Amino acid sequence: MTTHFGDQRARGHDLFEIEFVPRRVDHPDAASLLKAFYDEQVGRYGFAESVDLDPDMYDLPHGLFVVIYDHGRPVGCGGCRRLRTANGTMEIKKTYLVPDARGHGLGRQLLVWLEARAVVLGAQRIILETGIRNDAALALFRHSGYTPTDSYVVGRDPSINRAFVKTLAGSGSRLMAGDAQRASA
Secondary structure: OOOOOOOEEEOOOOOOOEEEEEOOOOOHHHHHHHHHHHHHHHHHHOOOOOOOOOHHHHOOOOEEEEEEEEOOEEEEEEEEEEOOOOOOEEEEEEEEEOHHHOOOOHHHHHHHHHHHHHHHOOOOEEEEEEEOOOHHHHHHHHHOOOEEEOOOOOOOOOOOEEEEEEEOOOOOOOOOHHHHHHHOO
8 A cells, every 4th residue: 555645734823824745854945944943952952963864764664754834935844753773663853843833733733743644654652852941842742642751862961851752552542543544645
């Protein structure tokens, strides 16, 4: 069975006409958003993890990356990829929204979009991490059913980084079957 990850339109806040478009991480819009993400992280923490991502790790069948457009303007991005050290686990990475796109529920839509595609790609659980100073991300992940877990990245500073996990399949899942079906549409 071939799974198609085509463009998906979503309606959020009344002022937005949103499109989620799968892109390679080296696409100009993705690269621009990743640079903005990096700059914001450096401003918040004084340092940041590289945003030079391996494009193959964010392409099917290993994962995917998405750019969010509002009326054609790139306003956000994020990706998911298989975690090589844990079977059935995918990692959500580099979720970012430009400042004027925040506060309208778009971050939650992005998270659900990535989770649904992870299910189609065979994920049973998702892991992710964020920094202690990112209050919005911490609240979003907790509210979306993620629970704190031990760090899964060697060398991370536990006073700054927070790791989370969420089960996607089985009795603990909060992801609806319809979301997974829409992911393959």
